Amino acid sequence: MPFKPVRRAYRLLHPKLTLFLVTKWKEKVNVMALAWAMPIDDEANLIGISVHEDNYSYKLLTKSKEFVLCVPSMKQLSLVWKVGTTTGADIDKIKEFGIKLEDGVKISTPHLKNCLGFLECEVEKSIKTGEHTLFIARVVYAAADSRYFDKVWKASAKPLFHIGSRYFATIGELKEAR
Numbered sequence: 001m002p003f004k005p006v007r008r009a010y011r012l013l014h015p016k017l018t019l020f021l022v023t024k025w026k027e028k029v030n031v032m033a034l035a036w037a038m039p040i041d042d043e044a045n046l047i048g049i050s051v052h053e054d055n056y057s058y059k060l061l062t063k064s065k066e067f068v069l070c071v072p073s074m075k076q077l078s079l080v081w082k083v084g085t086t087t088g089a090d091i092d093k094i095k096e097f098g099i100k101l102e103d104g105v106k107i108s109t110p111h112l113k114n115c116l117g118f119l120e121c122e123v124e125k126s127i128k129t130g131e132h133t134l135f136i137a138r139v140v141y142a143a144a145d146s147r148y149f150d151k152v153w154k155a156s157a158k159p160l161f162h163i164g165s166r167y168f169a170t171i172g173e174l175k176e177a178r
């Protein structure tokens with residue numbers, strides 16, 4: 001019998017695009033890794049992210065009610081791992097990891113200078129679900145590096161997918177449906 005019960009069922013829904021979540025409150029800017037993001041409504045430009053309440057980012061996010069999602073490439077895996085395994089409550093990740101930021105376009109939260117694209121978001125609603133909170137937010141501005149994005153990601157962008165635990169992947173084969 002090849003099927004075995006799976007304890008962490010969410011891992012059956014991975015790989016998921018891995019992102020940098022940037023938050024800012026007053027002068028404090030923080031970055032964490034985030035894989036639990038999803039589109040919700042194209043017309044209304046709504047997306048959702050799920051953030052654990054113990055994360056320092058959660059504290060900044062609930063105060064500022066805005067955030068930026070930045071899309072890293074495979075080249076940034078080590079930075080993704082660093083910001084995803086340390087907390088802004090203990091260290092200044094921007095200084096510690098030499099992260100270069102650029103001013104926001106429509107909101108005051110900045111984005112990473114070296115990323116494939118970014119989405120500036122304003123929180124519309126939050127739903128507490130156990131230890132995570134689902135933030136539903138409106139994308140007020142989004143941009144992508146045109147060398148790597150033309151209506152969809154090009155394979156050459158090498159976006160980063162989280163498989164689970166310490167495992168990551170990128171686009172191997174890109175096929176067009178007919």
Ligand SMILES: Cc1cc2nc3c(=O)[nH]c(=O)nc-3n(C[C@H](O)[C@H](O)[C@H](O)COP(=O)(O)O)c2cc1C
Pocket residue numbers: 018030031032033034035036037050051052054055056057058080081083084085086087088089162
């Ligand atoms: C690849 C990866 C994906 C992650 N995805 C999420 C996520 O979707 N939601 C979440 O709350 N934490 C997620 N984390 C964990 C946070 O990034 C981690 O707890 C981080 O230390 C929080 O930083 P902060 O305390 O500075 O906010 C992820 C970590 C990694 C490495």
